[in-house]
Amino acid sequence: SQQGEEDPQALSIQEGENATMNCSYKTSINNLQWYRQNSGRGLVHLILIRSNEREKHSGRLRVTLDTSKKSSSLLITASRAADTASYFCATIVGNDMRFGAGTRLTVKP
Amino acid sequence: ETGVTQSPTHLIKTRGQQVTLRCSSQSGHNTVSWYQQALGQGPQFIFQYYREEENGRGNFPPRFSGLQFPNYSSELNVNALELDDSALYLCASSLGGGHTDTQYFGPGTRLTVL
Numbered sequence: 001s002q003q004g005e006e007d008p009q010a011l012s013i014q015e016g017e018n019a020t021m022n023c024s025y026k027t028s029i030n031n032l033q034w035y036r037q038n039s040g041r042g043l044v045h046l047i048l049i050r051s052n053e054r055e056k057h058s059g060r061l062r063v064t065l066d067t068s069k070k071s072s073s074l075l076i077t078a079s080r081a082a083d084t085a086s087y088f089c090a091t092i093v094g095n096d097m098r099f100g101a102g103t104r105l106t107v108k109p
Numbered sequence: 110e111t112g113v114t115q116s117p118t119h120l121i122k123t124r125g126q127q128v129t130l131r132c133s134s135q136s137g138h139n140t141v142s143w144y145q146q147a148l149g150q151g152p153q154f155i156f157q158y159y160r161e162e163e164n165g166r167g168n169f170p171p172r173f174s175g176l177q178f179p180n181y182s183s184e185l186n187v188n189a190l191e192l193d194d195s196a197l198y199l200c201a202s203s204l205g206g207g208h209t210d211t212q213y214f215g216p217g218t219r220l221t222v223l
Contacts, residue, residue, distance in 0.1 A: 004151075031209060042111065042199060042214035043152070088151050092208040095165025097142070099151030 004100030023089030134202030159206035
């Protein structure tokens, strides 16, 4: 069963715009991770944010975590066509890791 | 490229058969996790092996079993295949048990059950 739910399911933007994806979950977590997947291939780890952290940055990526609302967001700034992919959040509780269904991002050149 | 390899790339089986999927972890990694990803869905955690011992399991029946070898490569075995087992099977290697370290995913094995 999946714990996280990404919103929106699909997002289409122009190159150079920012993309924001949200993730909501149901139970308390140890940490939350964001992954990217291109065309049904292997996932690429983007960022891990721990339950006691509120914000993390990595290059053009910014992740926030609000444990009171049980939600996280991933912001990609100045998007590029190469950012076109599916993005998943994954919540970690103990040794269990649960992914959401993902947001499909399309960046038009 | 992550250094994690999986074989085979594609596989077609019929209901009731058994299948073995293989994963070679990145050099130096002692942990392998397996995931099932149905079409259009997120991956679902099957189980994890850390230093040859099972170290956590998701909500999958016992017909899904695994092994980790002394070189930390791993196998996923599925018995009595069902149509719903058709999916992309992903393995990921990491250093250290659990899910707090960065996981490096292989390209996956696409299993089709007819």
